[in-house]
Amino acid sequence: MRQWLHPLSPVTHGVKKNFDEALNRTLDRSVRLAVTGLSRSGKTVFITSLVHQLIHGMNNDHLPFFELVNNDRLQGVKQQPQPDLHIPTFRYDLSLDSLMADPPAWPEPTSSISEIRLAIRYQPQNTLLRYFAPVNTLYLDIIDYPGEWLLDLPLLDLSYEQWSAQIMALCDQAPRLALSQAWRMFMDSLDLLAPTKETQLRQASELYTEFLHCCHDKQYGLTLLQPGRFTMPGDLKGAPLLEFCPLLKIPAHGHKATDSFYATMKQRYESYKEHVVRKFYKDHFCQFDRQIVLVDVLRAFNTGYATFKDMQAAIELVLKSFHYGKSNLFNRLFNVKIDKLLFAATKADHITPNQLPNLERFLVQMLAQSNNNIKFEGVKTETVALSALKCTQAANTEFQGQQISCIKGIPKHSDKPVALFPGEVPVDIPVPEDWLQDRFNFIDFRPPAASQWQNNRLPHMRMDRALQFLLGDKF
Numbered sequence: 436m437r438q439w440l441h442p443l444s445p446v447t448h449g450v451k452k453n454f455d456e457a458l459n460r461t462l463d464r465s466v467r468l469a470v471t472g473l474s475r476s477g478k479t480v481f482i483t484s485l486v487h488q489l490i491h492g493m494n495n496d497h498l499p500f501f502e503l504v505n506n507d508r509l510q511g512v513k514q515q516p517q518p519d520l521h522i523p524t525f526r527y528d529l530s531l532d533s534l535m536a537d538p539p540a541w542p543e544p545t546s547s548i549s550e551i552r553l554a555i556r557y558q559p560q561n562t563l564l565r566y567f568a569p570v571n572t573l574y575l576d577i578i579d580y581p582g583e584w585l586l587d588l589p590l591l592d593l594s595y596e597q598w599s600a601q602i603m604a605l606c607d608q609a610p611r612l613a614l615s616q617a618w619r620m621f622m623d624s625l626d627l628l629a630p631t632k633e634t635q636l637r638q639a640s641e642l643y644t645e646f647l648h649c650c651h652d653k654q655y656g657l658t659l660l661q662p663g664r665f666t667m668p669g670d671l672k673g674a675p676l677l678e679f680c681p682l683l684k685i686p687a688h689g690h691k692a693t694d695s696f697y698a699t700m701k702q703r704y705e706s707y708k709e710h711v712v713r714k715f716y717k718d719h720f721c722q723f724d725r726q727i728v729l730v731d732v733l734r735a736f737n738t739g740y741a742t743f744k745d746m747q748a749a750i751e752l753v754l755k756s757f758h759y760g761k762s763n764l765f766n767r768l769f770n771v772k773i774d775k776l777l778f779a780a781t782k783a784d785h786i787t788p789n790q791l792p793n794l795e796r797f798l799v800q801m802l803a804q805s806n807n808n809i810k811f812e813g814v815k816t817e818t819v820a821l822s823a824l825k826c827t828q829a830a831n832t833e834f835q836g837q838q839i840s841c842i843k844g845i846p847k848h849s850d851k852p853v854a855l856f857p858g859e860v861p862v863d864i865p866v867p868e869d870w871l872q873d874r875f876n877f878i879d880f881r882p883p884a885a886s887q888w889q890n891n892r893l894p895h896m897r898m899d900r901a902l903q904f905l906l907g908d909k910f
């Protein structure tokens with residue numbers, strides 16, 4: 436017998452919600468915009484500023500390059516309950532509260548995925564559409580996730596033995612060689628073919644994780660750290676899925692015991708690939724429509740050549756997730772639909788305005804090879820240097836009888852404003868000698884007091900250009 440569901444039953448409600456979501460997608464009424472970047476690249480501040488700029492977008496003087504606002508077609512923006520209840524909410528309220536506090540503070544670091552939904556009401560540009568529906572709504576889901584998770588993609592194509600060999604090659608060079616000592620000594624003391632002891636597994640993975648954290652420390656600033664969840668565990672912190680590490684030496688072939696330390700490590704590695712890496716791509720990455728990758732180029736300059744090269748390699752690895760060529764791993768495994776990708780050099784307020792073109796050109800050069808591959812796959816890409824929250828003011832000062840441009844702001848660990856010339860951004864990829872003469876001095880600043888914001892808007896640089904590229908064609 437046919438059973439009718441009560442219109443208000445939870446089942447019909449759920450079905451209706453899913454149906455509405457699918458309909459919104461089909462009619463191009465919802466966009467999933469993913470924001471990523473390596474840790475401290477500026478994701479939380481970027482999303483907070485983006486949401487803030489949109490919510491206050493009715494005043495069109497602060498987003499001149501965003502056509503929707505500039506053409507006066509924006510009717511209003513509101514935060515809405517997010518569609519995916521299993522993803523933590525992006526805490527716009529908390530981030531904004533800390534930026535507006537007295538004294539203002541930067542939002543706390545985050546280590547997992549989060550999401551926020553905005554409903555954007557607007558007048559369509561197309562006059563015919565405007566006749567049928569004078570006001571439309573676009574649901575914008577913004578997803579924040581650690582770029583470190585994308586470092587794991589190549590694992591899907593590597594056996595445990597191949598991956599171990601790659602990590603060992605990296606660990607044979609400074610500074611990893613010295614930093615990995617404690618972990619190596621412990622691994623050398625183990626009999627890899629003896630039956631597994633849980634305590635040894637745990638200790639091996641803890642020492643390996645400590646090693647990764649040391650590499651990540653400000654002093655070394657390394658970012659090419661695998662597996663990605665070991666430094667950014669998200670909700671997997673303490674889970675046995677993360678209790679494994681690479682091996683220094685692979686035992687000879689023909690070893691059959693399934694309960695040995697080696698065999699257990701290998702099984703854990705395969706579980707990580709299946710339940711963490713593949714799951715992330717399937718459940719999240721494949722649902723994204725648009726993507727912005729934030730890169731803190733200036734921080735890499737500060738630390739030295741080795742850090743710079745490491746970051747470049749890490750970003751190239753991150754960008755492999757966007758090469759979806761017919762023959763490559765990604766296309767074989769997943770069905771991805773990202774059609775626009777923006778690379779943004781963040782914290783552009785750390786340099787003088789005349790250096791902005793250099794910063795943009797530098798990022799283009801740094802990503803040239805990856806960008807070519809991505810464009811080849813038909814994804815539209817663009818590069819911009821921006822600041823989600825402008826903390827400095829451009830100024831001129833006299834030095835040895837000459838006028839030079841500088842920036843004024845309050846350094847992060849001070850309460851006194853300074854005026855400084857932070858250095859020129861090179862246009863070409865620098866050589867090791869460039870670091871010998873204290874050439875780069877890009878320091879961190881404190882957020883400006885809310886009382887200094889113009890018209891109660893977070894001051895920014897070029898957020899409108901980012902919005903136009905990422906969303907302009909949707910309205």
Ligand SMILES: Nc1nc2c(ncn2[C@@H]2O[C@H](COP(=O)(O)OP(=O)(O)OP(=O)(O)O)[C@@H](O)[C@H]2O)c(=O)[nH]1
Binds near residue numbers: 477783785
């Ligand atoms: N001057 C300036 N500093 C910024 C800007 N955005 C971020 N920062 C600095 O960069 C730090 C990190 O910014 P977040 O937005 O928290 O970076 P994140 O990528 O979310 O960092 P994790 O959550 O730790 O991965 C901040 O605490 C600020 O010091 C900006 O637009 N201008």
Ligand SMILES: [Mg+2]
Binds near residue numbers: 478
């Ligand atoms: Mg964050």
